[in-house]
Amino acid sequence: MSKLIVQGGHRLVGSIPVHGAKNSALPLLSATLLGTTPSVLHNCPRLSDVDTSIKILSHLGCKVTQEGTSVTVDASEAGQYEIPDGLMREMRSSVVFLGAIVARQGKARISFPGGCELGPRPIDLHLKALRKLGLVIEEDHGYLNCHVGKGLRGCPINLSFPSVGATENIMLASSTAAGTTIITNAAREPEICDLADFLNQCGARIRGAGESTIRIDGVPKLHGAEHAVIADRITATTYMAAAAVTGGDLTLENVIPAHLEPVIPVFEEAGCHIQVKDRQLHIAAPERIKAVKNIRTLPYPGFPTDSQAIVMAMATLAEGTSVFVENIFESRYKHVGELLRLGAHIKVEGKVAIVEGVDHLSGAPVEAADLRGAAALVVAGLAAQGTTQITGLHHLDRGYEMIEQRLSGVGAVIKRD
Numbered sequence: 001m002s003k004l005i006v007q008g009g010h011r012l013v014g015s016i017p018v019h020g021a022k023n024s025a026l027p028l029l030s031a032t033l034l035g036t037t038p039s040v041l042h043n044c045p046r047l048s049d050v051d052t053s054i055k056i057l058s059h060l061g062c063k064v065t066q067e068g069t070s071v072t073v074d075a076s077e078a079g080q081y082e083i084p085d086g087l088m089r090e091m092r093s094s095v096v097f098l099g100a101i102v103a104r105q106g107k108a109r110i111s112f113p114g115g116c117e118l119g120p121r122p123i124d125l126h127l128k129a130l131r132k133l134g135l136v137i138e139e140d141h142g143y144l145n146c147h148v149g150k151g152l153r154g155c156p157i158n159l160s161f162p163s164v165g166a167t168e169n170i171m172l173a174s175s176t177a178a179g180t181t182i183i184t185n186a187a188r189e190p191e192i193c194d195l196a197d198f199l200n201q202c203g204a205r206i207r208g209a210g211e212s213t214i215r216i217d218g219v220p221k222l223h224g225a226e227h228a229v230i231a232d233r234i235t236a237t238t239y240m241a242a243a244a245v246t247g248g249d250l251t252l253e254n255v256i257p258a259h260l261e262p263v264i265p266v267f268e269e270a271g272c273h274i275q276v277k278d279r280q281l282h283i284a285a286p287e288r289i290k291a292v293k294n295i296r297t298l299p300y301p302g303f304p305t306d307s308q309a310i311v312m313a314m315a316t317l318a319e320g321t322s323v324f325v326e327n328i329f330e331s332r333y334k335h336v337g338e339l340l341r342l343g344a345h346i347k348v349e350g351k352v353a354i355v356e357g358v359d360h361l362s363g364a365p366v367e368a369a370d371l372r373g374a375a376a377l378v379v380a381g382l383a384a385q386g387t388t389q390i391t392g393l394h395h396l397d398r399g400y401e402m403i404e405q406r407l408s409g410v411g412a413v414i415k416r417d
């Protein structure tokens with residue numbers, strides 16, 4: 001079993017290039033299925049979830065080539081409409097292929113998606129919206145058999161929660177539907193805007209992405225386009241936390257500072273000095289960070305749930321008591337037990353976690369239970385005294401490209417064994 005071995009206590013100084021966003025790249029890859037001519041995605045991170053998406057596209061009949069961080073998808077001969085259960089279970093984003101497949105093939109057969117286990121992750125909002133667009137969906141022994149009948153038709157769709165994946169599925173399915181779709185209470189995450197930008201370059205007519213109401217005027221068909229994936233705001237936050245716990249001084253390259261606005265004030269509250277310029281973010285950490293009083297995870301532009309574990313790892317070493325409230329997922333505190341092994345003081349009561357900062361963490365063997373929990377353990381390990389051994393790295397590899405090389409480059413002592 002491979003593990004990361006981290007010798008903590010080394011100050012991080014230097015610059016780190018931030019890769020493209022996993023949560024943008026995956027829906028963008030599914031969107032390439034809609035193009036009748038090839039698409040090229042640049043800045044596509046090299047992650048296991050991207051590999052899974054490429055396997056799904058290939059299974060559906062696309063020709064996919066990868067050169068560095070550029071992925072070319074030729075969907076002109078895609079004729080398959082089924083995703084095997086094994087690929088569906090690999091990640092949550094496999095469900096976002098549904099909207100694209102039915103738009104392209106008129107039918108689909110999929111099972112239920114996997115992804116990080118953060119408590120129940122139903123897909124009822126996706127299915128309700130797609131049914132409203134005219135998709136006939138029948139459940140059959142763990143599979144969903146779907147067909148469009150006489151075709152998908154645009155309509156008003158109000159989401160009871162601004163689900164990221166459901167918003168993406170609706171955008172994909174309705175781009176080539178007949179008539180207009182208006183999504184109200186849509187998700188506003190930057191990844192939604194990136195998907196709309198790409199689809200519009202492919203000939204779609206989507207307005208309002210990034211706001212709560214999105215209007216999609218269906219067009220008969222889409223062509224391919226060339227597009228660069230936006231920077232990964234959660235990975236950027238991970239490196240900011242790594243700087244914060246090591247008293248470091250890091251410049252993050254290729255970021256989009258506006259997408260980090262929900263987290264920058266938290267790092268400033270912790271006593272870090274942040275400067276942004278164009279596509280760079282510079283963070284200078286104090287010798288010891290201060291507690292962050294009240295972190296409540298919320299849909300964008302609120303504080304992201306994906307950054308909760310990472311910032312909690314930082315808070316374990318702060319002076320004072322920090323409070324976290326997880327509002328998006330029912331069970332997103334699996335990292336807490338492992339942080340306790342490193343000497344953190346954290347109490348969880350329902351949605352609330354209270355973190356009493358300690359003077360130091362002590363290296364120990366720990367095991368990641370999900371992607372951002374794994375990143376939190378890396379952050380904690382960088383600051384802990386002695387050696388931290390982290391297992392469960394398949395979670396980390398879903399979302400972080402060459403994390404140990406990037407951290408070693410700025411002074412961390414970390415290797416994979």
Ligand SMILES: CC(=O)N[C@H]1[C@@H](OP(=O)(O)OP(=O)(O)OC[C@H]2O[C@@H](n3ccc(=O)[nH]c3=O)[C@H](O)[C@@H]2O)O[C@H](CO)[C@@H](O)[C@@H]1O
Nearest residue numbers: 023093120121122123124125126163164165305306328329
């Ligand atoms: C690949 C990807 O982009 N993953 C992100 C996406 O996940 P994902 O798209 O799965 O997250 P959603 O926004 O859909 O889920 C948010 C909440 O809505 C609930 N819900 C969602 C859909 C549904 O049909 N029914 C329902 O009840 C979920 O259980 C959860 O409590 O947004 C999450 C919230 O920002 C992030 O943590 C994930 O990293």
Ligand SMILES: C=C(OP(=O)(O)O)C(=O)O
Nearest residue numbers: 092093115116306371372
């Ligand atoms: C929860 C995450 O991913 P997924 O939705 O793919 O499980 C994440 O990126 O933190």
